[in-house]
Amino acid sequence: MSKRTLEDVARYVENQCKGGCKVLSAKPEQHFNDMGEEVRVWNVKTDLEGALWVVEGDTMPMNFYSQEAYYFSADEVYSFHIGLMERMSKASSEYKPEKFVEAITLDNGIALQLFRKLKNIATLIDSAVEIEDFQAIGVQCREILIELGNSIYFAEMAGQREQPKASDFKRKTELFIQFYLIGSENSDYRSIIRKLTESTWDYACKITHSSSTTFYEASTCVTLCTSLVGVYENIRQKVFDPISQYKCKSCKSKKLKPIDDVATDDGIVVKWFLQCDECGEITEVNVEKNLVKIEI
Ligand SMILES: [Zn+2]
Incomplete structure (x- = not known):
């Protein structure tokens, strides 16, 4: 890219001004070269938009800032612009949908098929524009939930009761909760997970049929589903880590390690x-009442 001229800067400003404005004068106010690239800050006067700073460089996009609104000096506007460009380039090169999924599910080894679907939907939401796109996201969210139900459920959870239908997400999660989260010490946990599960499912169904959904509701639905997957993974981790519920009988610390057991x-x-x-104290706990079935 060759060096921009006064005409380039004026044309840029006049194109960008909403409602149309005229550039009255423009002159390069300061040059910077501390990043290995020449960056120029122009002082531009216009008829309708007042005084502007325009920042441009050989490879960086041009941008303007109102001198009145930002109260910036040429020096400050330069730093601000560089910071902004850096954030923008990071955001576009480092954004990966799977990172979002990993972060929200605590990256705790969720079923591969589920992970793939979540990743997919995090990508879909970025390009969703029309009502049909949002409804399709609702459909995908429901599929993810059904998949979640299938991945956490196994037949023994029903005991003597009738087996749920293959796609009966609500029933499968309820049996899972009853199977793992037993006892009064889990009652608050059970209650919040039931509410979350139920409302996430209902919301996904609503998005599937709604004709007034916007990007924001669809995005909420995706976030809820992804979070719910994380929540169920957390429950499984709690089950795999039964010692996590105990504390030292003398100092109440949770830093306990098993040194012996009776089987x-x-x-x-x-x-x-x-x-x-x-403190070194040994706490003895009976695990009978907390005994859970662990399937690997
Ligand atoms: Zn202790």
């Missing part, structure tokens, strides 16, 4: 001896 003949642990990392 039944078929290998089911019924008692743990947990040593506190803080």
Whole structure:
């Protein structure tokens, strides 16, 4: 790109001014070269928009800033512009939909198929414009939830009760909750997870049929679904980490590690001896009532 002239700058400003304005004068106010590239700040006077700073460089996009609105000196507007360009280039080169999914699900090893679908939908939402796009996102969200139900459910969870239908997400999650989150100590956890599960499903169904959805509702739906996947992964982690619920009987620290256990003949642990990392005290816990089935 060759050096921009006064005419280039004037044309740019007149094109960008909403409602049309005329450039009365423009002169280069300052040059900077501390980034290995010459960047110029122009002082531009217009009839309708007042005084502007225009910042441009050999490879960077031109931008203008109102001198009245920002109260910037030429020096300050230069720093501001460089910062802005840097953030923009980072945002476009570093944004990856899977990063969003990983962050929200705590990157905790969710089922591959589920991960792929979540990644897909995080990409879809970026290009969704029309009502049909949003409805399609609702459909995808429901599929993700059904997939989630299938990935966390196994037949023993129903016990003697009737097996849920393959796509019965609500029933499968309810059986999962009843199976894993037992006892009064889990009652608040159970309650919030039930509400979240139910409302996420209902919302996805609503988006599927709604004719007034905007990007924001669809995006909320995607965030809710992704979060819910993370929530169920958390429950599974809690189950795989049963010691997490105990604390030291003398100093109440949670830094416990199992040092011994008592198991039944078929290998089911019924008692743990947990040593506190803080004070060394050994806490003995009966695990019978918290016994959960763990399928790997
Ligand atoms: Zn302790």
